[in-house]
Amino acid sequence: MPSGKQDRGLCELYQQDPERADKLVFGREAHKDRRGFLRGAGLATMGAMLGATIPFHRNFPAGLIPAAMADDGEMALFKTKDGLTLLNDRPINAETPPHLLDDPVTPNERHFVRNNGIVPDIAYEMDASDWRLKIDGEVNTPLEFSLEELKSKFENVTLKLQIECGGNGRAAFNPPARGNQWTLGAIGNAEWTGVRYADVLKAAGVKDSAIYTAHYSLDGHLSGDPEKLPISRGVPLAKAMEPHSIIAFAMNGEPIPALHGFPVRTICPGWAGSTSQKWLQRIELRNVVHDGPKMTGTSYRVPYYPVAPGTKVDKADFKIMEAMPVKSLITTPQTNQTIAERRLALRGHAWAGDNSVSRVDISHDFGATWTQADLAPPPNPYSWQTWSAEVTFPEKGYYEVWARATDDKGNSQPFAINWNPKGYLNNSMHRIAVTVSA
Template sequence: MSDKTEKPSYIIALSQDDATAPAQASRRRFLKTSGLTALGAMLGMTIPFERNLPAGLIPVALAQDTGADFMADKSGLTLLGDRPVNAETPAHLLDDDITPYKHLFVRMNGLVPQTAIDQNAEGWTLTIDGEVDTPLTLTIDDLKSQFETVTSRLVIECGGNGRSFFQPGTSGNQWTMGAIGCPEWTGVRLADVLKKAGVKSTAVYTGHYGNDVHLSGDPEKVVISRGVPIAKALEEDAIIAWAMNGEPLPALHGFPLRLIVPGYPASVSQKYLNRIWVRDREHDGAKMTGDSYRIPAYPVAPGTEVPPEDMVILTEMPIKSVVTFPETGTKVKAGETTQVRGQAWCGKGDVASVHISTDFGETWQEARLEAAPNRFSWQRWRADVTLPQHGYYEIWARATDQDGISQPPLSPVWNPRGYANNIQHRIALIAEA
């Protein structure tokens, strides 16, 4: 992790309410006056050209904290980048049925807003507008008092999880298997809130917005704004969450509100949520167009340049599994039984089966698969193996979904941005005599 000693431990955040011109003007005044005053005080010197700083721009020295300062409470994660901060979890740290905060991967697109740093939700509101009969502006207390509170274990997975295994390589964070987790989320059903607003027959898509800060520091730039088809939004599994594992959402994971839309890439599960815009067309927000979270509409050869009109939005994540125990490289006793276990999940819902191989895929044995506590949770699997003689072995895991589709032994159909790789996970075991 890079040295933080010369960086401030905070950033200046966007206003919680950026829906009106007065609020935007107030935000600009705050950033230009309080921001520069704070910077001057920190540096112990004047800022000779402060009058020339364009209105609304955050001084770059105040926009250094991308979230990496919060990583001290994480444990064992592999840092892939610190601007913005992205970190994945080694497979053996995914062994918990409920992923703890310290082991949950981090995927940031921008900077952590001040509200999340301060853990201050005072005055926070969520707006539901667009193709609805009754636009809503709800406080967190409104959400808690007007709707049923639900708690579910829900998988959240970056769309690029597994990207590093594509050949030829693609741009983006080079995730291996660890951009995945299954915390317990508490909040209200997104469907209940949308139904109260009254979704019109013209509704096609949702568009999600938060108050995270663009890496440039420009408060007018949206960091990320993705959405889902209205039919997905109205399923009962998606949650507007205010708590993770029984605690208020951490700063890195969306305080004070975030969406959890299970089964889809985590990019649609907007952090720092303050608006859901119901659209009469496919949403075209930041990172919804171009190649962002899109895959070819048909199989292509590796390295193919795909025309934009032939790219479609990534929706359901494919069937996957991971070996979480033992840790790769573990030494075991030849001829003795060793338990192997892991997790399996699927963007369609429940997993049908998991099989493992100890002979490089020549033969497979079925693992014991536990039922999910709720839809879109991952499922624990276990198997007992006996390695016949001393030497090097690999455990391969292969999950199968309810439609009979299994994980491939090699990377699946290539795509330009390296999304949805569900290659079989493998670990190494050394059998000793």
């Protein structure tokens, strides 16, 4: 595909505006008879993407994706998902509707997907026999491990850990922020098995000069250029050494699925999901803050100070995102339900980055009064916490149920969005609509 910034995937682009897609992707425009003849550079581009000439290219209708591209390998992987909403097909980005996140542990088929590049061959093959993880940089002894060595040389741990995309909730920003328009479902809480990140680094001997990690992965750049990396993020050394940061090789008791990073990935829970790098092949310890792709400029960064919606912020005034803010989700019932009874049972989850959730409150009168929900403790730190509550509506009519979580540092969810230019860290209260019919 031609190089340059791509905000929408191929299938999405053709679905929304097929004629413009033809012009952008293949350089052809449809005529009045909808027959946009392929010729010149457009024909060469499509032929290169298909890997063959197209003998009947003059008959190829405008606004149509070649079948070989409409159901490629990554879209076939996406078909294993259950009920997710596809936001982008190149790379695959998909979120889970809140009512499908009711389980305490998010099943693999319902865990959101946030990719930056092309799924590597090793993930399709699910064969890690030739894979190695390298540990180098500011270490005393650079090391290399096969998957079996990684499993056998270090203590295995299994933890329920939540991962949330830093842009979860971006669709609600006004003025809009560019990027995937996540609503509420770029969050999951799977059970991950792996080894402690700290144990692996300690085995290599961390030098006093090391302050930051750098993650390198096997996914390919969307341009197809093997010299380019789609993403290479890292975390401060202290976060990597935190006992709940792991290098995972299993998700919910199974090898990590292709879309989620087979054979291994980092899990840096409570921080933006981009720090939990998939398809991991190398960890470098650095004596400076890592400057790989998606670590510089305004990527995964927010202003140092609050700004009014629409404010232009100088790049020098952005800081790297770290822990995610306190947040909650109503998973039962699904929004826009009509019920006959005036009593309604509610359920959901809450989480708070590096902190823990201390309480969840519910309102059904637009915030005039609040009732504290029952909140279960987390099975381990960095897992979301399940809450439940019951409300009784005084009469028939339209109601909204709002959920507001508060963490152990006293931080509560706001009603309004904390606007920033990149659309990150939206932790405004979740609300659902309910109509009582009798």
